[in-house]
Amino acid sequence: xxxxxxxxxxxxxxxxxxxxxxxxxxxxxxxxxxxxxxxxxxxxxxxxxxxxxxxxxxxxxxxxxxxxxxxxxxxxxxxxxxxxxxxxxxxxxxxxxxxxxxxxxxxxxxxxxxxxxxxxxxxxxxxxxxxxxxxxxxxxxxxxxxxxxxxxxxxxxxxxxxxxxxxxxxxxxxxxxxxxxxxxxxxxxxxxxxxxxxxxxxxxxxxxxxxxxxxxxxxxxxxxxxxxxxxxxxxxxxxxxxxxxxxxxxxxxxxxxxxxxxxxxxxxxxxxxxxxxxxxxxxxxxxxxxxxxxxxxxxxxxxxxxxxxxxxxxxxxxxxxxxxxxxxxxxxxxxxxxxxxxxxxxxxxxxxxxxxxxxxxxxxxxxxxxxxxxxxxxxxxxxxxxxxxxxxxxxxxxxxxxxxxxxxxxxxxxxxxxxxxxxxxxxxxxxxxxxxxxxx
Numbered sequence: 001x002x003x004x005x006x007x008x009x010x011x012x013x014x015x016x017x018x019x020x021x022x023x024x025x026x027x028x029x030x031x032x033x034x035x036x037x038x039x040x041x042x043x044x045x046x047x048x049x050x051x052x053x054x055x056x057x058x059x060x061x062x063x064x065x066x067x068x069x070x071x072x073x074x075x076x077x078x079x080x081x082x083x084x085x086x087x088x089x090x091x092x093x094x095x096x097x098x099x100x101x102x103x104x105x106x107x108x109x110x111x112x113x114x115x116x117x118x119x120x121x122x123x124x125x126x127x128x129x130x131x132x133x134x135x136x137x138x139x140x141x142x143x144x145x146x147x148x149x150x151x152x153x154x155x156x157x158x159x160x161x162x163x164x165x166x167x168x169x170x171x172x173x174x175x176x177x178x179x180x181x182x183x184x185x186x187x188x189x190x191x192x193x194x195x196x197x198x199x200x201x202x203x204x205x206x207x208x209x210x211x212x213x214x215x216x217x218x219x220x221x222x223x224x225x226x227x228x229x230x231x232x233x234x235x236x237x238x239x240x241x242x243x244x245x246x247x248x249x250x251x252x253x254x255x256x257x258x259x260x261x262x263x264x265x266x267x268x269x270x271x272x273x274x275x276x277x278x279x280x281x282x283x284x285x286x287x288x289x290x291x292x293x294x295x296x297x298x299x300x301x302x303x304x305x306x307x308x309x310x311x312x313x314x315x316x317x318x319x320x321x322x323x324x325x326x327x328x329x330x331x332x333x334x335x336x337x338x339x340x341x342x343x344x345x346x347x348x349x350x351x352x353x354x355x356x357x358x359x360x361x362x363x364x365x366x367x368x369x370x371x372x373x374x375x376x377x378x379x380x381x382x383x384x385x386x387x388x389x390x391x392x393x394x395x396x397x398x399x400x401x402x403x404x405x406x407x408x409x410x411x412x413x414x415x416x417x418x419x420x421x422x423x424x425x426x427x428x429x430x431x432x433x434x435x436x437x438x439x440x
Contacts, residue, residue: 006185009186009197013186013197013199016202017202027252027255028064030231031060031227035231035234036056036059037056039238040055040056040059041053048241067223069223070219070220070223073216073379074201076212077201077209077212077215078201081203081209085187085208086193086194086204086207086208087187087191088177088178088190088191088192090173090174090175090190150166150167152178153167153178154321155342155391157392158295158397158401159178159294159394160179160291160292161294164318164346165316166322173189178192179394179395180192180279180356181193184204187203191204192386193206193395195210195213195273195279196280196281198213207383207386208382208383210368211369211370212379217266218263221260221263221264221267224256224260224263225256227252228257228260231249232253235249235253274365274367274368275364275365276361276364277358277364278354287352289352290351291348291349291354291355292348293348294318294344294345295345295347295405295410296344298410301409305343313345314408315346315408317343319342319344320342320343320344349400354400355397356397357399357400358398358399366384368383368384368385369383371384
């Protein structure tokens with residue numbers, strides 16, 4: 001049964017879009033009939049003013065251009081939220097046979113003080129400690145997990161993981177989560193780069209719709225500022241001439257102020273998050289969050305990880321593919337790992353470091369809005385961060401990951417620079433000069 005707050009949020013999310021449509025229709029009526037026609041183009045006798053056709057037509061043109069842009073961006077936003085919301089498919093829960101492998105009583109965990117890391121949003125269920133996976137049970141009664149879902153992770157070079165090196169796991173959706181995916185309680189699904197659930201736009205704002213959300217609130221802000229200026233200006237003029245105010249224009253001032261303040265706050269906060277390359281959820285603890293990353297160990301270093309080697313790594317490792325679980329002692333003794341293995345170093349960032357920050361606010365904005373001016377202002381193409389064609393990582397990574405690789409010694413050695421003829425001549429000159437100085 002859905003929780004009351006969830007039902008209320010879903011009901012409000014379905015109600016607000018038609019309400020906003022009614023507000024747009026009423027705004028068109030306010031500017032067209034009481035203001036432009038009855039006051040500027042063909043003034044009513046009670047106003048005792050001459051016709052101002054040019055001003056009325058100019059206001060109508062600017063008004064309808066702005067409201068057209070607002071409606072187009074809103075429809076584009078609604079389309080992505082309803083048709084391409086970025087939901088992850090849910091997996092089937094553990095079967096009865098898998099649940100029977102779990103002991104009847106779970107040992108009590110000792111409370112530990114540790115740094116706050118990125119883990120699954122949902123706590124583990126009382127019956128199955130599926131969040132900790134194969135190694136979670138103290139008595140060895142492991143739960144067989146679907147290890148086939150790990151292939152999309154260990155074929156990449158970097159991914160966000162738990163402290164044991166496995167990807168983050170959602171115990172509600174029963175699946176491993178890609179980087180920056182979060183579980184939304186309103187829709188009860190994991191969402192790719194979820195930002196927030198917004199009833200004003202009818203659903204979840206995620207990586208597929210965050211760009212269009214920024215464009216919508218930005219154009220809404222411009223539209224509300226223009227509407228507020230014209231309504232307030234001509235209301236003051238009417239009040240001075242007649243001693244009374246037009247009710248519709250007064251309502252227009254209130255609506256423009258209300259929606260203008262809302263869109264102003266959302267525009268500033270959304271652009272700020274885009275410049276930091278963070279989502280609203282990630283921003284909640286951005287100053288203290290510690291990210292745990294699995295970074296691929298280059299093939300040239302695998303021999304150095306041999307226990308017989310004198311070189312000792314400063315990091316823990318995990319090797320994929322993981323063996324099937326549970327394994328009996330006989331099966332574990334006879335288990336042969338696959339030929340192609342993927343070894344990852346488990347590294348952690350410092351508190352407050354964002355591995356997805358590209359080091360420049362402009363580059364971070366490009367990841368959301370696009371690489372051209374047309375993409376920034378027209379709701380045409382998806383955000384570059386939603387592109388899944390690159391296989392190195394789920395999202396483009398910044399200087400923090402480069403520093404972690406360098407500190408762990410995972411960077412490739414610098415390529416020797418080819419010597420040119422000028423370099424050779426300089427070396428000979430230096431040698432001759434040093435030889436002369438030694439003879440003197």
